[in-house]
Amino acid sequence: MSLEHALLGLLSERPASGYDLLKLFDTSLANVWHATQSQVYSALIRLSDTGMIEIVAEGPRGRKTYALTADGLTELRQWLTASSPRDEVRNNILLRAFFLDVVDSDQARAYFADVIQMSNEGQREPEEPSEDYEEVCPDYRSMVLEYDRRLTAMRRDWAEWAGTQIK
């Protein structure tokens, strides 16, 4: 249940509403984990029902601010340490590349060009840590950004190499 753990993780930093959390998925976690609006709101209700989080404030327009509970923090720590992560392989880009021999060389080359373009565009500006963000000594957020930079570069180089291999 990674989506729920992602929510617990985000709330471990500070309390937030569903709306806030949704924005965090599109910014901080944009290259890490995806979630839809529908998913976030229903997960918050579930997490609230099981006591992992609680409503700590209500604001205008029905806004509900949630905070992590002690149980929620325990669960988050458990998830982070309990088992080794496994790489869930479902790579759309590679899947297509795998079957490129059913199209002609020009179309295959065009495909790798698309991958290169995607890699060049996809590079987001590293966000400055916000003022109210308390700097923790080992900066795991920037380690994730660094992974992203390396992945993007790797993918671009690979697609360039692959493009030249055709014919």
Place this chain on the structure above:
Amino acid sequence: MSLEHALLGLLSERPASGYDLLKLFDTSLANVWHATQSQVYSALIRLSDTGMIEIVAEGPRGRKTYALTADGLTELRQWLTASSPRDEVRNNILLRAFFLDVVDSDQARAYFADVIQMSNEGQREPEEPSEDYEEVCPDYRSMVLEYDRRLTAMRRDWAEWAGTQIK
């Protein structure tokens, strides 16, 4: 519907049964796309119902050999060329790394050690192309293997670097 397209792709190479296809997901596509037994068999029925594939032979133990139809090949080509692939971000490894500040430094270091170990283990032997495999000029299969090698190396280097950043 990438799962169904993966099946069309595999069948474009040669006819196969559900059982055969399942093994291909665990070998050729092990680092590309994951599928369960349950999924494969029901997808084959759907694809057969919509005329993308057809039963070309029946063997012992109820074995059914499926082959791609002309419509199926058209659909496969369509999928490969129609739209740019988008990177679907759901990276379990990164998600955990992102929240490592809720555990202590030793546990965080252990996490990166796990990632390194996983990367070292995960490296599968590149399979020799089988005898009856007709060599196509640009070898897209080996391009996918190359991507994998680069990804594994990148991830190992990143985890090593990240581990040293702690404290």
Place this chain on the structure above:
DNA sequence: GTAAACATGTAACAGGTTACATGATTGT
């Protein structure tokens, strides 16, 4: 006043996982 942003909720459907269920064939 009105558009943009804020803010939530739910229903229908598609895709994926786990577990159960069954049986035939091959090799030793």
Place this chain on the structure above:
DNA sequence: ACAATCATGTAACCTGTTACATGTTTAC
């Protein structure tokens, strides 16, 4: 005879997507 492998099918459940539905507040 027995185990391993071959071979398929289905039901319950969980996760994720798309679309609909509603209303408030802020800024211009």
